[in-house]
Amino acid sequence: MESGDGFRALDEKSVVEYIKSAPALTARLGGGQLDGVEIREVGDGNLNFVYIVLGPAGSFVLKQALPYIRCVGESWPMTKERAYFEALALKEHGRLCPDHVPEVYHFDRSMSVIGMRYLEPPHIILRKGLIAGIEYPLLAEHMSEYMAKTLFFTSLLYHSTAEHRRAVAEFCGNLELCRLTEQVVFSDPYRVSHFNRWTSPYLDRDAEAVREDDALKIEVAGLKSMFCERAQALIHGDLHTGSIMVTSDSTQVIDPEFAFYGPMGFDIGAFLGNLILAYFSQDGHANEGNDRKAYKQWILRTIVETWDLFQKKFISLWDEHKDGKGEAYLISIYNKPELWISLQQKYLKDLFHDALGFGAAKMIRRIVGIAHVEDFESIADASKRASCERNALNCAKRLLKERRQFETVGQVISVIQEIQP
Amino acid sequence: MESGDGFRALDEKSVVEYIKSAPALTARLGGGQLDGVEIREVGDGNLNFVYIVLGPAGSFVLKQALPYIRCVGESWPMTKERAYFEALALKEHGRLCPDHVPEVYHFDRSMSVIGMRYLEPPHIILRKGLIAGIEYPLLAEHMSEYMAKTLFFTSLLYHSTAEHRRAVAEFCGNLELCRLTEQVVFSDPYRVSHFNRWTSPYLDRDAEAVREDDALKIEVAGLKSMFCERAQALIHGDLHTGSIMVTSDSTQVIDPEFAFYGPMGFDIGAFLGNLILAYFSQDGHANEGNDRKAYKQWILRTIVETWDLFQKKFISLWDEHKDGKGEAYLISIYNKPELWISLQQKYLKDLFHDALGFGAAKMIRRIVGIAHVEDFESIADASKRASCERNALNCAKRLLKERRQFETVGQVISVIQEIQP
Numbered sequence: 001m002e003s004g005d006g007f008r009a010l011d012e013k014s015v016v017e018y019i020k021s022a023p024a025l026t027a028r029l030g031g032g033q034l035d036g037v038e039i040r041e042v043g044d045g046n047l048n049f050v051y052i053v054l055g056p057a058g059s060f061v062l063k064q065a066l067p068y069i070r071c072v073g074e075s076w077p078m079t080k081e082r083a084y085f086e087a088l089a090l091k092e093h094g095r096l097c098p099d100h101v102p103e104v105y106h107f108d109r110s111m112s113v114i115g116m117r118y119l120e121p122p123h124i125i126l127r128k129g130l131i132a133g134i135e136y137p138l139l140a141e142h143m144s145e146y147m148a149k150t151l152f153f154t155s156l157l158y159h160s161t162a163e164h165r166r167a168v169a170e171f172c173g174n175l176e177l178c179r180l181t182e183q184v185v186f187s188d189p190y191r192v193s194h195f196n197r198w199t200s201p202y203l204d205r206d207a208e209a210v211r212e213d214d215a216l217k218i219e220v221a222g223l224k225s226m227f228c229e230r231a232q233a234l235i236h237g238d239l240h241t242g243s244i245m246v247t248s249d250s251t252q253v254i255d256p257e258f259a260f261y262g263p264m265g266f267d268i269g270a271f272l273g274n275l276i277l278a279y280f281s282q283d284g285h286a287n288e289g290n291d292r293k294a295y296k297q298w299i300l301r302t303i304v305e306t307w308d309l310f311q312k313k314f315i316s317l318w319d320e321h322k323d324g325k326g327e328a329y330l331i332s333i334y335n336k337p338e339l340w341i342s343l344q345q346k347y348l349k350d351l352f353h354d355a356l357g358f359g360a361a362k363m364i365r366r367i368v369g370i371a372h373v374e375d376f377e378s379i380a381d382a383s384k385r386a387s388c389e390r391n392a393l394n395c396a397k398r399l400l401k402e403r404r405q406f407e408t409v410g411q412v413i414s415v416i417q418e419i420q421p
Numbered sequence: 422m423e424s425g426d427g428f429r430a431l432d433e434k435s436v437v438e439y440i441k442s443a444p445a446l447t448a449r450l451g452g453g454q455l456d457g458v459e460i461r462e463v464g465d466g467n468l469n470f471v472y473i474v475l476g477p478a479g480s481f482v483l484k485q486a487l488p489y490i491r492c493v494g495e496s497w498p499m500t501k502e503r504a505y506f507e508a509l510a511l512k513e514h515g516r517l518c519p520d521h522v523p524e525v526y527h528f529d530r531s532m533s534v535i536g537m538r539y540l541e542p543p544h545i546i547l548r549k550g551l552i553a554g555i556e557y558p559l560l561a562e563h564m565s566e567y568m569a570k571t572l573f574f575t576s577l578l579y580h581s582t583a584e585h586r587r588a589v590a591e592f593c594g595n596l597e598l599c600r601l602t603e604q605v606v607f608s609d610p611y612r613v614s615h616f617n618r619w620t621s622p623y624l625d626r627d628a629e630a631v632r633e634d635d636a637l638k639i640e641v642a643g644l645k646s647m648f649c650e651r652a653q654a655l656i657h658g659d660l661h662t663g664s665i666m667v668t669s670d671s672t673q674v675i676d677p678e679f680a681f682y683g684p685m686g687f688d689i690g691a692f693l694g695n696l697i698l699a700y701f702s703q704d705g706h707a708n709e710g711n712d713r714k715a716y717k718q719w720i721l722r723t724i725v726e727t728w729d730l731f732q733k734k735f736i737s738l739w740d741e742h743k744d745g746k747g748e749a750y751l752i753s754i755y756n757k758p759e760l761w762i763s764l765q766q767k768y769l770k771d772l773f774h775d776a777l778g779f780g781a782a783k784m785i786r787r788i789v790g791i792a793h794v795e796d797f798e799s800i801a802d803a804s805k806r807a808s809c810e811r812n813a814l815n816c817a818k819r820l821l822k823e824r825r826q827f828e829t830v831g832q833v834i835s836v837i838q839e840i841q842p
């Protein structure tokens with residue numbers, strides 16, 4: 001089923017032929033014959049197809065984008081050029097933070113196929129680990145590292161304004177994916193839309209209350225504008241706990257197909273907001289053998305450590321490169337130690353507030369919008385699930401509306417614990 | 422002196438040959454022979470060459486960008502591609518607001534030449550009219566119209582996000598001109614730079630105080646980030662009173678070579694800030710025949726009317742197009758009249774604060790930065806000039822630092838009058 005542009009949708013069978021035609025891929029498997037190569041489609045994701053390719057002498061993953069959204073079907077078309085931006089972002093973020101981004105081996109634009117490192121077991125999707133109640137002692141360390149490096153080095157604190165504008169222009173091309181976020185994160189949850197769903201009837205009034213919360217909607221308007229207008233850094237664009245694969249000592253960020261130059265707070269908020277969702281889901285996973293109390297504390301500690309480490313690392317990258325080509329804030333202007341520090345503090349305070357706002361918006365959309373999270377979905381008892389979701393929703397509404405009053409991440413933790421101890 | 426890329430710098434003589442080779446231009450002069458055609462270079466500007474071409478049967482202006490900044494010389498190279506962006510912006514803004522933008526007849530990218538309507542006498546540069554003390558009763562009406570239309574129709578309030586990102590990407594190419602603004606508006610005035618100058622020795626302490634004002638510099642950092650990162654609308658980028666030609670009943674905006682997708686407040690602030698500069702310069706132009714008191718009142722009225730009319734027009738465009746393709750704020754979300762109105766009020770309040778910040782930054786750079794304004798420069802008595810400039814500088818510092826406390830343009834007028842009645 002080849003279309004005019006050289007594109008054809010792969011399946012487990014045709015993947016073999018495809019690999020044979022791509023020397024970089026055959027080489028990964030040891031070259032030559034592909035006997036004994038095992039191919040398995042594992043895309044649990046919403047949008048794309050992912051094939052694990054295992055040979056006796058090597059392995060990789062092939063990810064292909066089709067010209068529609070997988071979980072919806074051909075009725076929701078979506079450019080397959082998203083694979084181009086995913087490959088671009090994987091390569092750029094991988095260059096900046098190779099420890100936490102899988103290596104790209106191959107990219108084929110006309111086929112929208114990316115070949116990348118297979119994150120072998122025991123790597124699992126972080127969200128699944130959070131549902132299972134597994135602690136990842138290095139998660140905060142690794143994710144703060146990933147976010148500090150990818151965001152700092154693609155911002156005007158490091159880029160010259162000329163290279164920044166060139167990169168911004170390139171990623172403007174990923175507009176269909178941005179548009180999808182605009183709709184499902186910033187619009188649909190706040191209006192009647194047949195895409196929305198929630199744990200009904202329990203949350204009927206809660207969903208309605210979101211749609212009727214004028215103060216909330218005014219704040220969401222500002223966040224949406226910032227998402228659309230502000231080219232602060234090359235963000236991942238979909239940095240929830242389903243885009244992270246982990247073991248006890250490895251943390252790997254996958255799936256940056258929504259990448260573009262946007263507000264840094266959108267990535268930080270996505271990660272922290274999804275940890276908060278995981279926290280609120282824990283009571284639904286508690287059972288006699290495990291009350292999840294200690295695990296909830298670990299999640300809260302991870303939230304605190306992630307932000308604190310992020311701040312520290314971000315500021316030390318900034319200090320290290322203060323005489324570099326970054327033209328935003330010149331050391332010749334901010335020329336006294338106290339002034340330099342207050343400049344950085346203001347930057348990070350604003351970023352913290354952005355992260356809280358975007359994080360909260362991402363939480364809300366997971367409860368009353370189109371795409372839900374397994375953290376809650378896997379709670380079988382609907383009434384129990386609804387009560388966890390309601391707490392998360394109330395927390396998010398408060399964070400979003402009052403975010404400018406928060407000065408420390410500790411205050412965020414207090415609000416979370418106040419709502420659900 | 423032709424370079425490899427088909428570019429050659431014109432002069433009054435070679436312009437004739439150039440016109441002969443361009444049918445669109447010959448046609449404007451009535452076609453055929455060019456005998457009796459008069460050519461005069463009038464570029465008073467900082468950057469480019471402008472030739473007025475007058476024939477018995479028609480006229481136009483030719484503007485050419487050379488690959489450097491005219492007033493500095495070849496030692497400050499500057500891409501001649503700026504003419505491409507100027508032509509693009511003239512055409513786009515001209516389409517949106519034909520009454521206040523000269524028609525483009527011709528554009529030659531390899532020569533960086535724009536042919537456009539000659540704004541015939543009695544059109545003069547607004548700044549010169551302000552220095553001469555001439556009232557323009559329609560100025561507020563016209564400029565509010567120009568700004569409301571050009572900014573609204575190129576923002577996400579009207580654009581779909583897809584067309585917005587495409588347009589943003591195109592104008593990212595004008596990065597050298599943006600970079601110039603970043604340096605001369607947001608950086609140099611706040612540090613020691615050999616480009617800076619001021620009325621010395623009178624303002625030596627004032628210039629130093631600007632460089633030592635930490636609160637001011639922290640605020641300027643935020644404005645600079647917004648200038649670099651926020652693609653809110655296609656702004657003119659250099660909308661001072663030297664980029665506007667006027668008669669008593671015509672207002673024409675020229676010279677958008679700095680155009681790009683940036684914050685709307687930068688344009689509004691440039692215009693209002695330059696009117697405030699004109700106000701503070703008036704005492705330096707007062708003489709026995711004319712104390713300029715009435716004229717100062719007219720300037721203040723024009724500031725008030727411009728902002729008030731701008732708000733009104735902008736909101737009515739927004740209301741008119743609320744069911745259009747603009748995806749930023751959907752009427753299905755902001756679905757109650759009070760909510761819609763408070764959304765708009767918040768948008769305009771933020772815009773007002775942005776305009777005050779950028780306007781003030783543009784005032785400051787005209788007093789202690791590289792490029793000064795004729796309003797002050799034409800005050801021969803240096804001590805008198807310095808005292809006008811000091812008042813303007815103090816006003817700007819206050820507007821910039823306290824801008825978020827202003828709720829009405831009337832409060833701005835009070836500050837101006839308090840500083841210099």
Ligand SMILES: Nc1ncnc2c1ncn2[C@@H]1O[C@H](COP(=O)(O)OP(=O)(O)O)[C@@H](O)[C@H]1O
Pocket residue numbers: 042043044045046047048049050061063102116117118119120125242243254255257
């Ligand atoms: N490099 C990889 N190594 C191992 N498994 C992967 C890799 N990339 C993706 N996967 C698996 O495929 C799933 C879907 O991948 P993802 O990139 O998130 O696709 P989608 O864009 O459709 O969400 C992931 O949840 C993960 O289980």
Ligand SMILES: Nc1ncnc2c1ncn2[C@@H]1O[C@H](COP(=O)(O)OP(=O)(O)O)[C@@H](O)[C@H]1O
Pocket residue numbers: 463464465466467468469470471482484523537538539540541546663664675676678
């Ligand atoms: N369309 C026009 N009609 C009449 N005069 C013009 C026109 N365009 C420019 N000029 C004159 O040329 C001068 C310089 O033009 P401008 O576009 O501002 O160039 P620069 O980019 O060098 O500042 C203006 O101040 C004005 O006097």
Ligand SMILES: [Mg+2]
Pocket residue numbers: 045046242243255
């Ligand atoms: Mg995914």
Ligand SMILES: [Mg+2]
Pocket residue numbers: 045046047242
């Ligand atoms: Mg997914």
Ligand SMILES: [Mg+2]
Pocket residue numbers: 045046047048238255257
């Ligand atoms: Mg994905």
Ligand SMILES: [Mg+2]
Pocket residue numbers: 466467663664676
């Ligand atoms: Mg000019």
Ligand SMILES: [Mg+2]
Pocket residue numbers: 466467468469659676678
């Ligand atoms: Mg100019």
